Amino acid sequence: MDNWMTKQAALFPKRIAVDDGEERLTFSELVKRLEQLSGQLGRVGVLQGSRIAIMTKNGLLGYQMALAVLGSGQTIVWINWRLADNEIKRQVRDSRPTICLVEDALWRDSFHNGFMKFSQVQQIKSQPRQLVSQFNSGDVASVMYTSGTTGEPKGVMQTFGNHFSSAIASSLNLGLTSHDDWLCAVPIFHISGFSIIMRGLIYGMTVRLVSHFDPVLVDRLLRTEPVTTISVVPYMLKKLLDLRDQKSGAYNPDFRCMLLGGGPIDRQTLTRCQTYHVPVVQSYGMTETCSQIVALNDVDADTKIGSVGKPLFLTQLKLSENGGEILIKTPALTSGYLSRPEALFNKKTTDGWYRTGDVGHLDSDGFLYVDGRIDDMIISGGENIFPDEIEAVYSAYPGVDEVAVIGVSDKQWGQSPVAFIVSSKPLSTQKLVAYGRQRLAHYKVPKHFYQIDHLPTNAGGKVQRYKLRKRLNDR
16 A cells, blocks of 8 residues: 555645644645654664654654654554653563654653654754655554553554554544544554544544643634544543533534543433533544444434444454453454464454453444453452443542442452542542442442542553552552
8 A cells, every 4th residue: 555644745735734733734744854854763773673662742743753653664662651661661672672762851861772862863964765655554553552451561563454444444434534633632652642643644634733631722722723523531521521511612613523432421421412512422442453443423322321332344243152252353453462472362262253351232223332341340249240330320429520440359249349439529438328329239339439539540541440459459
């Protein structure tokens, strides 16, 4: 297949590829910038290997560095800049990149050999270097470490074919075109953010970059700029709805929808979305599938509350006969885990279905409901309890901003659920228990409620329950 960057520059040279609020680059201008960076990277010999790591926020220079690496025929290894030193170095050792390019603002004193600041690259004197003319479908475009909701991350290899299949399925679902303008406020080192960049190249649409999620800024951009789409997680959606409660003025007339990942929304949140005419497309996907593979369109949201929808084009889905695990087949599925060839094999059935590790059920109309992770399931007195169900109930409790549930050892029942709650005010345990007993089976009501300042989450906004377990053990 053609190099997506040079192809867009040839077809639509004056179309805006990226906008960070201060500078706007057309596809033609973008390719010239990428050729210059490619020349500079080639001058110091870092293009002699096969992988280059990148650690950056959602900045225009970081965006260009990533595409220069990709356009030079290299594989991007995305490094989460929020990680501790030992975690970063572990991933660098595992992926063995030629160099790790670091945004200047993220530089640490512990970085020595094998790390280079963006500014050092920019200071290299060199001639522009022509980008590769083609991308091969089976070549690995990016390596992205799973965010680690359960433990140590693995490097997910994402091919050009994976990204292309994901983009095509998404466009068929959302009706995206080159006239769209996608606001990227989620991290580009995470699949939710990087998929926007890749779709921008494939569709020829504008990517509107913001450095981080600032609800006040994002609300203003949605009202005043021609943004058509934004990717959010439940936390971001709720913060934006809070601002809708305070501000007058609808989003811009071109705005089409919010693409929600990280879990379905509750009835109360959906009602608020409808009140403010904010269409939400709920979705289900993972790093291993280059973003969403199942989606619930806004028109079905009211009658299918709690569902993540139906499989997109190119995705097949079924449930295992034993336990209801969600199994999938899709051309967007990873080619494997870096340095762990057996890991993907072990996650597939004998006839090639990929085991997601999630348990779910289908209704009579074929809509998927995700009950929870197999690893998170709590078995209490022989009954299976999924934290997601309990969290959905308590999310609607007045004063609860966020909630997460885990299972702890119980001498009588084997395990019992406990809840961690984020709230701006003290909450009565007695009232929380009474509330739960009115809406849940008694064995599902948490035995203890712990109020904390914030929940530990990964880059995609998913709660890292193993950190909550560690917190209890440390107590």
